[in-house]
Every structure is written in structure tokens, then in C-alpha cells.
Amino acid sequence: MMNEPLIALSGVERVFQLGDSEVHALHQLDLRIDSGEYVAVMGPSGSGKSTLLNLLGLLDRPNAGTYRLEGRDVTTLSPEEQARVRSERIGFVFQSFHLVPRLTAAENIALPMVLAGTAPSERRKRVDQALKDYGLTNRAGHRPNELSGGQRQRVAIARATIMQPAVILADEPTGNLDRATGEEVMRLLEELNGKGVTLIVVTHDAALGARAQRQLRMEDGELRQDSRQCAPRT
Template sequence: MIELRGITRDFDVGGRPVHAVRGVDLTIEPGDHLSIMGPSGSGKSTLLHIIGCLDRPSAGTYRLGGQDVTHLDERALSRIRGRKIGFVFQFYHLVPRMTAAQNVELPMVFAGVERVERRQRVARALASVGLSERVAHRPDQLSGGERQRVAIARAIVLDPEVLLADEPTGNLDTTSGREVVELLEAMNAGGLTLLVVTHDPAIAMRARRQTRMVDGRLEGGSQA
């Protein structure tokens, strides 16, 4: 359950204030599938960073799973990022020197999960994205679609509350893109809350709830 109330985010760019997000109210129920569309610079990535606890709002309150996380300290925020949030990025963000399995293991290393459990969860996560055969491959030995699937496995390995996908298909060809979207939807069907930020209408339309972000304001989707 994600509850945003009056979320605002201002930046100071060269002495001039920039209002990236202006008073966003948003509730996302567990198991929901929501898309945020919008042109570049509309503030959708900033909103995603706030929801992912990578950034803090200038004003407003943010409750995640019933907990007010607006004013938590850096340490608590990093724990939430590790345990409750799964990120999938446009450029995969895999560590190039590590194998697929090691990349998937990373969040559990920071969360202090026992080694035996880590191995089991890595195997399960990679199996769930259909990459059991690629465990020992490094990113440069994987295709774009495979890399993004490794990133998805890494995002879900600790059973987060919500999966945040920022242009997950932006860097993929149509076929791989469809595979990745189908994979994300399958996970959503299994109960995982999914939030996709994209400017591709074809992807956005597939979500149960669709919203648009324009000039820092959110339109539509609030009826649900």
C-alpha cells in the first residue's frame, strides 16, 4: 500500500526554483498495476525516485505499507530500499564484473541475508525469469533482454512491496521488450505491486490503471 499526499519536489537549478512535482496525491493498493506516462521533464522520474525512497519530497507525506517514511533517516531509507522496493532501470544497471547470480545476490548482501538462503533465493529468482542456464554469465555475455531479466530477478529477490520500473523496455527491441513486459505482468499476476513509468503508450495501456504526468501534476487514475 503506497499513499502519497500532497507530494511536492522543488529543485534549485542555477538559483532558479524548478517545480518538478507539484502536489501529487496517489494511492496504490497492493497487487495493483499502474502506469505513469508523460513526456521527458514532466516529473515522472522524480516521482518514481520519491516512491523508491531514493529522493525525499520537499513537502507532503509518504506512507509505505502503513509506515510514514517521509522523515526517516538515511540508514532507515537504505533498509527500505533494500527490503521493500525493487528497481528495474532502463539501462539495466548490472555490475559488469559480476555474474548474473552475483548481481542478483547483491541486495541480499546488503540486507545481511544468510549465505545458504541467498543461494536458494538467487536460484529461485533466476528460474522465475527463465535464466537458470545463465547463472554464471557476466552481463557482457548476455543479450539486452536477458540483462533486463537479470535486473528483474534482482529486483524481486527479496519479495519487495512494490516493483518500480523506469522505462523497462526503453532500450530493448520489440520482441525482447514484449517478453520483459509479459514477465513483469506475470509477476503482477502473482500479487506483486507494479508501477511502470514510460512514454511508450503501448506499454502504458497494458496497465490496469493509467495515469499521465504533465508539468509535475498527475492526471487520471485517481478514481480507482
């Protein structure tokens, strides 16, 4: 188990049918990501980085190849079992936040626990802690449209971490934010990584990607570059 990587993709193919032509969004992809890594996935649009993220998040299935998450082959799981893995092991942070507009900040944060059927008392405890951690306590009762962009993304991050996942998948988490707010959001995500959560960020912002210890550069569905920098962790 110690040597088992968190994520292991081998020979993964993802082909989309566009009219008559087949588009290879991912082509013969092999990838290992260890627990606690901070990985940036970069590349031009259409390079397959979002497809890779969806695949890692079990929102999509590969046409070929295997995906082992924590040593378990998850490609053959039933949709219900995959949903369970998503619920317990994976947290998503989206570019457009994806908060439910009719729910308050606290309710949005609690949503994964509601879906998982966590007891209300436990939910309240964890949401209160999350609100405190992300400085949202006085915003708990506000709906997303009453929150600033930064606050919204903080709610989204709180929601992504509330189930204490092993990996956080962030798709352009700062794409809809200004520089200062984006910086703050990245700092929050990196703090989580500091606590041992594996962080995978998809971005086309080179400056953002450079912050990660490991950069994956994708092009035409293939991994072109896999570079590590051994920057000391703070």
C-alpha cells in the same frame, strides 16, 4: 490495515533549484495506490514522472508533503531506515539494467541479499530458484557483457524480486530493448503483478502504458489524468 493503501502521497512537493529559478518537478501531488495494482505513469519528458518514481523508491525526499508506505510515514525516516525499507519492500528495474559488470548473473541477482546480510545458504537457494524461474540457469556464471539485452533485463528483474518486495518500480524497462524482447520483459513483470506484487511502470510509450489497469498521466509536475480500466486479470 485492510483499508490502508500501499502508497499514499499527500501534498507532495519536489522543487529543484536550477540557477536562479525554481523548478517544480512535483506540485501538490496526491496519490493513492493499493496493494497489487498495476500502474503506468506516463507523460512527456520533464513531466516529473521519474522524480515521482525516485520519490516512491525513497531515493529522493519531497520538499513538502507526506509519503506513507504501508501505513508508515517514510519521509521522516533516517537514511539508514530508508535503506532498510528499500532493501525489504522495494525492487527497482532500470532502463539501462544497471548490472554490476564485474559480477556474474548469479552474483548480480544475489547482490541485494549480500547487502542485506542474508545467510549464504539461503542466498544460494533463492538465486537458484530465481535463475530457474527466469530461464537463466545456463547463464548463471556469465558476466553482463556476455548476456543479451533481454537476458540482462531478466537478471535485473530477478534481482529486483529476490528480496520479495511489495512494490516493483520500473523506469522504462523496455527502453533499451527491441519489440519482441520488450514484450517478453513486460510479460515477466505482469506475471509478478499477477502474483500480487504492486507494479509501477514509468514509460512514455502509450502502447505499453495501455497494458496497465491504471494510467497516470503527468504534465508539469502535476497529475493530469488518473484513469482505470477494469480489464479482468489473467
